[in-house]
Amino acid sequence: MALIVQKYGGTSVGSIERIEAVAERVAKHHAAGDQLIVVVSAMSGETNRLLGLAGEISETPDLRELDMLVSTGEQVSMALLAMALHKRGIGAISLKGSQVAIKTDSFHSKARIKDIDATRLHAELAESKVVIVAGFQGVDERGETTTLGRGGSDTSAVALAAAVKAAECQIYTDVDGVYTTDPRVVDGAKRLDSITFEEMLEMASMGSKVLHLRSVEFAGKYGIPLRVLSSFKDGPGTLISVDNEENLMEAPTIAGIAFNRDEAKLTIVGVPDTPGIAYQILGPIGEANIEVDVILQNVGDEGKTDFTFTVSRNDLTRAEEILETHITQLGAMEWRSDSKIAKVSVVGVGMRSHAGVAATMFRALSEVGVNIQMISTSEIKISVIIEEKFLELAVRALHSVFGLDADEAGDPES
Ligand code: ADP
Ligand code: ASP
Ligand code: MG
Secondary structure, X not given: OOEEEEEEOOHHHOOHHHHHHHHHHHHHHHHOOOEEEEEEOOOOOHHHXXXXXXXXXXXXXXXXXXXXXXXXXXXXXXXXXXXXXXXXXXXXXXXXXXXXXXXXXXXXXXXXXXXXXXXXHHXXXXXXXXXXXXXXXXXXXXXXXXXXXXXXXHHHHHHHHHHHOOOEEEEEEOOOOOEOOOOOOOOXXXXXXXXXXXXXXXXXXXXXXXXXXXXXXXXXXXXXXXXXXXXXXXXXXEEEEOOOHHHHHHOOOOOEEEEEEEEEEEEEEEEEOOOOHHHHHHHHHHHOOOOEEEEEEOXXXXXXXXXXXXXXXXXXXXXXXXXXXXXXXXXXXXXXXXXXXXXXXXXXXXXXXXXXXXXXXXXXXXXXOOOOOEEEEEOOEEEEEEEHHHHHHHHHHHHHHOOOOOOOOOOOOO
């Protein structure tokens, strides 16, 4: 008998029919003697619908009220799933984040889980009940409802798995595992049997939304075996495996290609090429809690230089306002912004032991006529900023040059 946490995403609970199918799957595990905590997302499209309603009233709705609104989506699915299990003669109870309790900080719309009290969970499990928990939501110390950021139900699931020391956390979704890149963009994308935590972390932070970044962080930190599976067809899925000597030795050079459209670029033209200028530009941006991603400072010419950096598209307007107020103070000539950019990253732990990955990447992009605007690297990834309209072309070219296409076997770099 194992204690398992399962999470079902929006598409998996997208209709009554699908909720019934989830109930069937849960019933099977229950019959096999497993103890189950099931985390659910809102029905597909529901979170967007709710955000849309708020948007009709205000462009900047109060974040506390927004959390009160969007947290209802998950409560609908959890109650319906409980009813579907009752119909099958299975004891089940649904719980909101506050009833569990999943305790978070108070940053509405992007709260972080601080602690989970497992007492109630264990009590319900001891009565042979399936415990269904609303994903994406928690409660702060004043009892206010919080949410964890888009895609946050994955993080709810992994955090619950850590709290109850579950044997495995299974993320059921609309694809049958983690692929070499988004299978909706590249037809030839391949499912990976396993991927290391390190690689999955990098893939998620570079934009692969199959897993919420924080869920991967949690799983790595607490050593929770994490698996991504399809809720529509049976199969082994993808295991996010603990990094060890063996799988690092066997790792292909590149595990996958991630991409992100959520980027915008700001350039300040003709700033004085003097010490402290990067700080003067980025200081006020940081103070406004805007995260800066890729940074590029050009070689100076006659004491002047250009300085470019990227931020999330949501933060662009605020970043522009800050530059506008600081431009004269900086001694710069002008600033420009461009939100039609995207970031493409190749990720793989094998990069550590293989030279020439960057050269292969840049050659492949040049062969399809894609201009690289900015570059950033870490030990296991190389990212480039390119024009958004070339994104799919670039992803396909890289997927192919690194031997990831489904019909190709092996890895040309090794
Ligand atoms: P859920 O609602 O179940 O949480 P998501 O839409 O958040 O599902 O995540 C699943 C989606 O992630 C897939 O439909 C797929 O389009 C996308 N995706 C992006 N990158 C990858 C990847 N490398 N492997 C698999 N799916 C990916
Ligand atoms: N329902 C939330 C969202 O759409 C959380 C989740 O599905 O993980 O972002
Ligand atoms: Mg998701």
